[in-house]
Amino acid sequence: MSGSTPVRIHLRLDEDWLEICDRTQLVPGRGLAALLPDGRQAALFLDREGRAYAIDNRDPFTGAAVLSRGLLGTERGRPFVASPLLKQRFDLETGRCLDDEEVSVAVHPVRVA
Numbered sequence: 001m002s003g004s005t006p007v008r009i010h011l012r013l014d015e016d017w018l019e020i021c022d023r024t025q026l027v028p029g030r031g032l033a034a035l036l037p038d039g040r041q042a043a044l045f046l047d048r049e050g051r052a053y054a055i056d057n058r059d060p061f062t063g064a065a066v067l068s069r070g071l072l073g074t075e076r077g078r079p080f081v082a083s084p085l086l087k088q089r090f091d092l093e094t095g096r097c098l099d100d101e102e103v104s105v106a107v108h109p110v111r112v113a
Contacts, residue, residue: 009021013037013108040056043056043068051079071084075098
């Protein structure tokens with residue numbers, strides 16, 4: 001539709017929402033890395049139903065900023081991303097590692113507006 005307002009993806013950081021990208025930049029099933037103001041990176045994902053997720057991009061097992069390049073899947077109806085390096089799976093809603101319950105990554109609330 002011509003002249004329509006673009007839909008943007010925002011992450012909640014502290015008390016504010018940070019605009020990250022246009023919704024069209026997220027491809028279902030593929031990740032996108034975003035540099036945050038404090039120097040950290042977030043990995044953003046859009047699932048095939050159109051739900052957006054954001055977690056820290058840093059793989060806690062290797063220290064590499066690669067989770068945005070991981071593969072999306074589901075485990076018992078829960079969305080996850082599998083690290084492209086050692087294949088550990090991280091729940092996109094909680095950040096919990098599905099393969100090691102003592103490990104997790106930070107989750108960022110997402111707003112599509």
